[in-house]
Amino acid sequence: MATIAAPAGQRSGLLARPIAPTGVWSWLTTVDHKRIGILYGTTAFVFLLIGGLEALLMRTQLAVPNGRLVGPEEFNSLFTMHGTTMIFLVVMPLSAAFFNYIVPLQIGARDVAFPRLNAFSYWVFLSGALLMHFSFIAQSVPNMGWFAYANLTEKTFSPTPAVDYWVVGLQVLGVGSLAAGFNFLVTILQLRAPGMSLMRMPLFTWTTFVTSILIVLAFPVITVALIELMFDRLFGTLFFNTSGLNGDPIVWQHLFWVFGHPEVYILILPAMGIVSEIIPVFSRKPLFGYPFMVYAVASIGFLSFTVWAHHMFTTGLGPIATAFFAASTMLIAVPTGIKIFNWASTLWGGSISLTTPMLCALGFVTMFTIGGITGVMHASPPVDTQHQDTYFVVAHFHYVLFGGSIFALFGGIYYWWPKITGRFLGESLGKLQFWLMFIGFNLTFGPMHFLGVDGMPRRIYTYPDGLGWNLWNIVATIGAYTIGVAIIVFITNVIRSMRNGEIAGADPWDGMTLEWTIPSPPPHYNFETIPTVHGRDPLWLQKHPQLDGHGPGGQAAPATAMQHAEQEGGHEHPHMPDPSYWPLFAALGLLVAGAGILMTASSTGYTMLVVTGVGLFILLVGIFGWSLEPVNG
Amino acid sequence: MQIVATAPPVHQPPPTHVAETTNGLNNRKVLMWTFLGSDCMFFGALIGTYLIYRGKWLGHPVPTDVFDIPYTSVSAFALLMSSLAMVLALAAIQRGDTRRLQIWLLVTAGLGLVFVGGQIYEFATFGHEGLNLAVNTGGTTFFVLTGFHGTHVSLGIAWLLSLWVLAKRGVITQERSLDVEIAGLYWHFVDIVWIIIFTVVYLIPI
Numbered sequence: 001m002a003t004i005a006a007p008a009g010q011r012s013g014l015l016a017r018p019i020a021p022t023g024v025w026s027w028l029t030t031v032d033h034k035r036i037g038i039l040y041g042t043t044a045f046v047f048l049l050i051g052g053l054e055a056l057l058m059r060t061q062l063a064v065p066n067g068r069l070v071g072p073e074e075f076n077s078l079f080t081m082h083g084t085t086m087i088f089l090v091v092m093p094l095s096a097a098f099f100n101y102i103v104p105l106q107i108g109a110r111d112v113a114f115p116r117l118n119a120f121s122y123w124v125f126l127s128g129a130l131l132m133h134f135s136f137i138a139q140s141v142p143n144m145g146w147f148a149y150a151n152l153t154e155k156t157f158s159p160t161p162a163v164d165y166w167v168v169g170l171q172v173l174g175v176g177s178l179a180a181g182f183n184f185l186v187t188i189l190q191l192r193a194p195g196m197s198l199m200r201m202p203l204f205t206w207t208t209f210v211t212s213i214l215i216v217l218a219f220p221v222i223t224v225a226l227i228e229l230m231f232d233r234l235f236g237t238l239f240f241n242t243s244g245l246n247g248d249p250i251v252w253q254h255l256f257w258v259f260g261h262p263e264v265y266i267l268i269l270p271a272m273g274i275v276s277e278i279i280p281v282f283s284r285k286p287l288f289g290y291p292f293m294v295y296a297v298a299s300i301g302f303l304s305f306t307v308w309a310h311h312m313f314t315t316g317l318g319p320i321a322t323a324f325f326a327a328s329t330m331l332i333a334v335p336t337g338i339k340i341f342n343w344a345s346t347l348w349g350g351s352i353s354l355t356t357p358m359l360c361a362l363g364f365v366t367m368f369t370i371g372g373i374t375g376v377m378h379a380s381p382p383v384d385t386q387h388q389d390t391y392f393v394v395a396h397f398h399y400v401l402f403g404g405s406i407f408a409l410f411g412g413i414y415y416w417w418p419k420i421t422g423r424f425l426g427e428s429l430g431k432l433q434f435w436l437m438f439i440g441f442n443l444t445f446g447p448m449h450f451l452g453v454d455g456m457p458r459r460i461y462t463y464p465d466g467l468g469w470n471l472w473n474i475v476a477t478i479g480a481y482t483i484g485v486a487i488i489v490f491i492t493n494v495i496r497s498m499r500n501g502e503i504a505g506a507d508p509w510d511g512m513t514l515e516w517t518i519p520s521p522p523p524h525y526n527f528e529t530i531p532t533v534h535g536r537d538p539l540w541l542q543k544h545p546q547l548d549g550h551g552p553g554g555q556a557a558p559a560t561a562m563q564h565a566e567q568e569g570g571h572e573h574p575h576m577p578d579p580s581y582w583p584l585f586a587a588l589g590l591l592v593a594g595a596g597i598l599m600t601a602s603s604t605g606y607t608m609l610v611v612t613g614v615g616l617f618i619l620l621v622g623i624f625g626w627s628l629e630p631v632n633g
Numbered sequence: 634m635q636i637v638a639t640a641p642p643v644h645q646p647p648p649t650h651v652a653e654t655t656n657g658l659n660n661r662k663v664l665m666w667t668f669l670g671s672d673c674m675f676f677g678a679l680i681g682t683y684l685i686y687r688g689k690w691l692g693h694p695v696p697t698d699v700f701d702i703p704y705t706s707v708s709a710f711a712l713l714m715s716s717l718a719m720v721l722a723l724a725a726i727q728r729g730d731t732r733r734l735q736i737w738l739l740v741t742a743g744l745g746l747v748f749v750g751g752q753i754y755e756f757a758t759f760g761h762e763g764l765n766l767a768v769n770t771g772g773t774t775f776f777v778l779t780g781f782h783g784t785h786v787s788l789g790i791a792w793l794l795s796l797w798v799l800a801k802r803g804v805i806t807q808e809r810s811l812d813v814e815i816a817g818l819y820w821h822f823v824d825i826v827w828i829i830i831f832t833v834v835y836l837i838p839i
Contacts, residue, residue, distance in 0.1 A: 113660045178671065186663045190654040216671045224678035231777060236767040239682065239774070246691045246770050255678060624795075 017578040017629070029579035031115035032524060036122050037101030038420070041413075043126060044093035050133075051085035052487060054078045056480055059444070063477035065465040075461035076143035077162075081132075083146030084166065087267065088173050089129050091401065094409045095270035096125075099184055099208045102416060105515035105522065106202045108193025108531045113186040115577045116626060117179055123587030124176035131594045132169025135162060142166035145459065147260065148229070150240030150252035155233050161598060164233060168594045171226045174219045175590065181215030184208055193514070195533035199294065202513045202537075203287060206294055207273030210301040211266050217305070218262035225255035234600065250315055257308035265304040267401060268368075269297060271408030272339060275361045278415050279343050281509050282358035283350025286537050286547075289342040296335035296342075303332040313381045314388045322381050329379035336372055340365060355509075356430030360411030363438050367403025371396055374449070389459075392452025398445040410437070410490070418508045422520045423501030429493040436486035443479025447472035512540035525574045582629060586622025589615050665815045669822045672785075676826050679781060680833060683774040688839040690771035697771075699762045701755075702835055708751030709831050712786070715744035716824045719817045726800075729807035735800045738813075741820065742793040745786055748827075752783045775834065782830055785823045792816050 018029045030036065058078050061067040070078065104112055112118050135141045140162045144152050153163045188209045192201070201209070228239040229252070241247040280287045287293060309317055309325040317325070343365050352358070374396040378384045387393055410433075417425050451472050456463065463469055507516040516539055518527060535541045593615025599608035654660060690696075722737035756776070759765075764772045796816055799805050805812055 114664065182664055182667050182671070185667050186660055190656060190658065190660050190663060192655040196655075216667055217674050220671050220675035221678045224675060224682070227781075228682065228777065231766070231773075237773040237777065238767065238770050239777075244691075246686070246689060247773075248685070251682060251685055255682070258678070627795075 017580055026579065028584055029119075029581055031111070031119050031577050031579055031583070033100045033104050033112050033115065033118060034420075034522065034526075036118050037097045037099075039122050040093045040100055040125070041097035043122075043129070044090050044097060047085050047089035047093075047129065049487070051082050051090055052484065054082040054085065056484055058082065059477040059480035061461065062463075062473050064474065065463055065467075065470060067462050070461065072461045073143065076145075076459070077141035079459055080142045080145055080166070084132065084142065084170070086401070087146065087263070088170065089132075091267045091405045091409070092177065093125060095211070095267070095405075096121075096180055098204070098270065098274065098409075098412055098416070099180070099211075101420060102515060103184060103187065103205050103208050104191070105419075105518070105526060106205045106513050107188065107191060107196055108514050108527060108533065109187065109191040110526050110530075110574060111577065112183050113190055114183050116580050116583050117183050119580070119583035120587055121176045121180040121183065123584050124172060124179065124590055127587050127591035127594065128169050128171075128173030128176060131172055131591065131598065132165055134595070134598070135165035135169075138165070140165065147256055148252075149256075150229070150249035151242045151247075153229060153233075153252075154241055156241075156243065164230075164598055167226050167230050167233070168597050171223065171230070172590055172594050174223050174226070177215050178219050178223075181212045181219070185212040185216060188212070193531050193533055199291065200533060200536045200538075203276035203290070203293055203297075204270070204273035206297055207269040207276075210297050211269045214262045214266050214269070214301055214304060218259045218266070221255055222259035222263075225252060225259065228252075228255075230597075234597075250312070253312050253315065254308070257311045258305070260311065261308040262301075262304045264400075265300055267405050269300065271364060271405040272297070274408045274412040274415070275343065275364050276339075277513070278357045278361040278411050279346050279365075280537075281415075281511055282353050282355055282361075283347050284353075284510070285346055285350040286512070286540065287342070288345035288348075289338075290536060292338055293342050296338045299335045300332060303328060303335070307332055310379060310384065313384045326379050326381055330376060333372065333376045333379075340369055340372075355414075356425070356427060356434055357411045357415035357509075359431065359434045359438075360407050360414060363407040363434065364404055364411065367399055367407060367441070371399025371401075371403055374399065387452060389457055390452035391448040391456045391458060394458055395445050395448035395452060398441075398448070402441060402445065407437075407441075410434075415509070416515075417497070418504030419515055419520045419522070421497065421501070422504060423497050424504050424508065425493050425497045425501065429489055429496070433486045433489040433493065436482055436489060440479045440482025440484075440486055443482060444476045445479070447475045447479075451476075507539070510543075512537040514538055525576050528574075580626070580629060582622050582626035586619055586626060589617070589619030589622050591615070592618055659811060661815055662811065662818075665818050669818065672822065672826075676782070676829075679778045680830065683778050683834065686770040686774050690769045692769050694759075694762055694764045695769060695771040696759075696764060696775045696834070697839060699759045699764050700835055701758075704751070705755065705831065705835055708748045708755075709827060711744045711751070712748040712824055712827055715741045715748070716821050718744060719820050723810065723813050723817050726805060726807060726810040726813050731800055731803070731805065734805065734813065735797055738793050738797040738800060742790050742797065745790045745793070745820075749783055749786050749790065752779065752786075756780075778834065779830065782823070782826060785826070789816070789820050789823055792819070 018025055027035065027039070030039075057070060058075065061069045061075060100112070100118065104110070132142070138161070140160045142148075142162045142165055144158060144163060144166075148163065148166060152158060188201070188205060228237070231237040232239050232241055232247075238247040240249050240252045242249055276287055276293060306328045307325060309321060310329045313322060313325075354362075374392070378387060378393070378396065414425055414430055417423075451469055454468055454472075456467075456469050463473075504520055506519050508520070509516070514531060514533070515522075517531065531538070541547065593612050596608055596610075596612030596615050599611055656663075718737050718740040722734050722741060725731075725733035725737055764775070766773055766776050793816060796805060796813060799812075
């Protein structure tokens with residue numbers, strides 16, 4: 001009603017704001033954090049299928065000696081795109097989906113601090129993903145590994161534009177990640193409901209907060225590294241060029257891993273946060289050692305910037321640097337260990353219900369522990385040198401990123417699906433999926449430990465018979481297909497849930513945090529009235545007032561731990577930000593500019609510069625239109 | 634001292650329609666501070682790359698062969714003075730003086746343009762003397778580091794001029810002085826970065 005009443009005030013922008021509540025345009029112009037979360041999640045799942053298909057192709061090729069499915073060039077492209085896709089287009093955006101959907105609900109906010117910037121993040125992410133995947137159409141797929149080590153990436157050794165697709169795509173993805181990082185940092189600092197002090201925030205909000213800090217501080221470094229690489233390839237600079245002019249390829253490794261190791265924690269911290277939400281709810285106990293969990297997350301975040309060179313032990317750093325990075329890497333196991341023991345202590349004495357989210361969370365804790373232990377092994381430089389570039393390393397990081405992140409993210413999907421859609425995912429199909437995935441995962445990556453110790457190198461497209469690698473390779477391939485079946489079970493489960501899933505109420509799991517106090521799915525404005533929080537786990541305290549006193553604020557125990565503050569508007573629905581064309585428009589500018597740079601890279605000609613210029617112009621118009629748009633319609 | 638009985642409510646905040654935030658800080662201001670923190674890492678990585686190669690340049694000319702420190706000092710001085718003009722612009726609009734706001738915004742942008750113009754001339758001169766992006770790692774790291782700083786200054790100038798247009802049209806009022814303050818944060822940051830770059834790249838001898 002209000003939107004029709006104020007047309008005169010809306011004219012001061014370049015375009016009137018789109019106001020239709022449904023239809024394609026409502027999704028293209030949405031600034032609602034819940035819809036953006038759904039967009040992130042859906043897109044990431046599509047890329048999970050693409051990255052998974054790439055993995056299955058590789059496993060099929062490696063199933064038996066002298067495989068003939070793909071050649072060496074195709075294999076290089078497969079492992080490059082599999083790694084890049086899974087990290088930047090699956091785990092990060094799936095985490096971002098939960099940041100978007102859940103964090104504002106957990107802190108009692110109606111949206112993020114900058115709703116239009118949030119939409120911009122998503123469209124830029126999609127643009128970067130598309131730019132990178134244009135390489136398939138151009139038949140010049142990136143093929144130098146997801147870390148793009150110099151000087152293989154120099155024009156001399158990689159003359160095709162394959163590297164450029166990776167550079168430009170990742171650069172654009174980085175812009176989207178940075179925008180999201182700023183947004184969630186400000187949101188969590190600024191938009192908490194009254195009484196939601198930092199030490200009352202749910203653990204998932206805490207991990208989002210620390211992850212945002214890592215994004216904000218780590219992504220500028222990869223931005224610089226990518227700029228330098230792009231300049232080397234486009235303008236003949238000598239940053240990583242070794243052809244007699246003193247460029248040093250190790251500089252790339254330093255820049256890449258100064259970003260790359262915090263990136264590892266950008267991938268795992270949100271997963272740890274999800275697990276820290278699931279385990280207490282299904283153990284029916286508040287999280288054990290909450291302050292230590294928070295300090296552990298914060299110290300992991302800090303230490304993640306001090307360990308990068310453990311990826312570079314074999315480059316010959318010298319004894320002092322090697323000793324320093326070995327020690328700091330071992331140190332990071334301490335806060336990680338604290339988390340594992342606190343999860344175990346939360347389970348201890350709890351009344352545990354083994355639902356699908358809980359199974360996924362337990363899968364996370366066990367598999368991540370194995371991956372963590374092989375991680376500490378690699379903190380030792382002699383062991384690391386032995387394992388460098390073998391399948392042992394592949395086993396290690398898949399136990400951390402699949403056994404860790406992916407299990408936790410599926411746990412998060414099963415846990416919050418009823419909140420997002422209002423319906424449950426089927427429990428029996430869910431359990432079937434979990435067990436298939438759990439068994440398939442261990443069959444795939446467990447044997448890679450043995451293959452690595454037996455000397456099988458990473459990134460080889462095939463291997464001869466008689467090296468003792470045949471058995472474990474076929475086992476790993478069977479495991480990979482089992483994971484594939486598990487994903488099909490998941491898709492079936494989703495379709496059945498959307499059609500006629502069991503209706504879930506506002507609080508299907510007997511939850512503890514604010515997102516379970518509002519209807520499922522939540523209304524557009526989330527909270528009718530902004531809640532006032534009087535303790536940690538506000539909903540749990542409201543249900544069990546006798547338990548109050550376990551957290552800060554416990555002394556002043558009120559009858560209910562959570563009250564609803566009075567709102568001036570009375571019973572009228574709160575006014576929410578209107579949708580906007582500009583985030584999509586500005587992101588389109590980046591897409592066109594990126595495409596222009598790619599055309600410049602693949603051939604010489606001024607039309608390509610014009611395309612880049614047009615893209616930057618669209619971006620500029622987008623920024624101006626955005627700034628001049630009335631803030632709230 | 635008889636103010637106690639009749640003291641008016643001194644600390645009453647001005648009426649505002651902006652939603653309350655947890656910390657009472659403005660969202661956009663916190664956003665700018667987080668962005669500046671992030672930009673520190675951006676320049677940190679660029680300066681780091683410069684330092685790694687510093688003094689290990691092969692062939693000539695290298696940057697130290699062609700530097701004209703008195704010339705660059707002048708343009709650096711212009712940039713530093715622009716920060717003063719920026720402060721005066723913000724002070725003007727906080728007093729509600731839109732006319733002086735416009736003047737000082739133009740002065741700030743103008744001094745910024747002096748700096749960028751000086752940099753373009755400097756780059757051209759260095760180019761004539763044989764230092765370019767591809768001659769050695771000295772040229773590579775020098776031009777990319779200072780070039781990206783110049784890009785930051787140029788974006789700042791565009792921002793200041795946009796504010797100037799808005800101020801001329803009467804959009805920037807005393808209540809919206811925050812718009813000027815946030816641009817000022819960015820502008821001062823870019824200045825401070827130049828102090829570091831100028832010291833590290835030009836002044837400290839190898």
